[in-house]
Amino acid sequence: MNGTTHSKTTTWLLSFVVFFGLGSIVLGTVWPKNVPAQPIRFNHAVHVSNGLTCEDCHAGALTREKATLPQLDTCLTCHSEAVTTKPEEEKVRVFARAGREIPWVQLTRVPENVYFSHRRHTALGGLKCAECHGPMESYTEPPRRAFRRMKMDDCIECHKQRKASNDCNDCHR
Numbered sequence: 551m552n553g554t555t556h557s558k559t560t561t562w563l564l565s566f567v568v569f570f571g572l573g574s575i576v577l578g579t580v581w582p583k584n585v586p587a588q589p590i591r592f593n594h595a596v597h598v599s600n601g602l603t604c605e606d607c608h609a610g611a612l613t614r615e616k617a618t619l620p621q622l623d624t625c626l627t628c629h630s631e632a633v634t635t636k637p638e639e640e641k642v643r644v645f646a647r648a649g650r651e652i653p654w655v656q657l658t659r660v661p662e663n664v665y666f667s668h669r670r671h672t673a674l675g676g677l678k679c680a681e682c683h684g685p686m687e688s689y690t691e692p693p694r695r696a697f698r699r700m701k702m703d704d705c706i707e708c709h710k711q712r713k714a715s716n717d718c719n720d721c722h723r
Contacts, residue, residue: 586655588692589645591638598687604679611679615667619654622646657696658683664700664721675714 597607604611607624611617622645629642645652660666671677680686684697698704709716 586657586694588655589653590641591691593638593691594686594689596690604686611668612672613669615669617668619656620652622651625652657693658698658700659696660700663723665723666700666721675712 605613605617607620608617609621609624622642625642626646629639630646632643633639642652671682672679682698682700684693686693705721706716708714
């Protein structure tokens with residue numbers, strides 16, 4: 551094998567490795583493998599257009615430390631009988647007949663060493679749900695990932711913008 555052929559082979563192999571290496575990184579970022587699927591393709595836009603607010607389904611979002619994921623009883627308030635013919639709606643009643651809560655997948659999380667109060671941020675701080683959770687009122691199916699990653703730098707920046715305390719003890723246990 552002469553030097554030119556060896557050089558072409560090396561260049562081709564290096565290009566191949568770089569192309570597929572970068573491709574797998576990009577695809578892994580754009581289309582992550584472990585994207586949780588929600589048990590029901592919930593349409594926030596329809597529910598908001600029918601007059602529901604975040605707290606109607608997520609109890610405590612404005613008044614308590616923690617907001618909840620919707621409980622089956624909350625869904626059955628409107629959906630114990632068919633409202634539409636959509637199969638996603640029927641899933642609510644299937645869970646009810648099975649005596650099981652809907653196994654919603656929580657997307658937004660804060661680290662365990664962080665104290666976060668919804669009430670402190672919404673009722674007292676005046677934040678709208680969309681500032682952390684995105685424009686849920688426009689979503690026609692469940693989000694596939696959290697709108698905002700809850701990172702300390704983001705919290706500190708938000709607190710600076712709003713002139714809120716950045717004392718470590720306010721948020722860390």
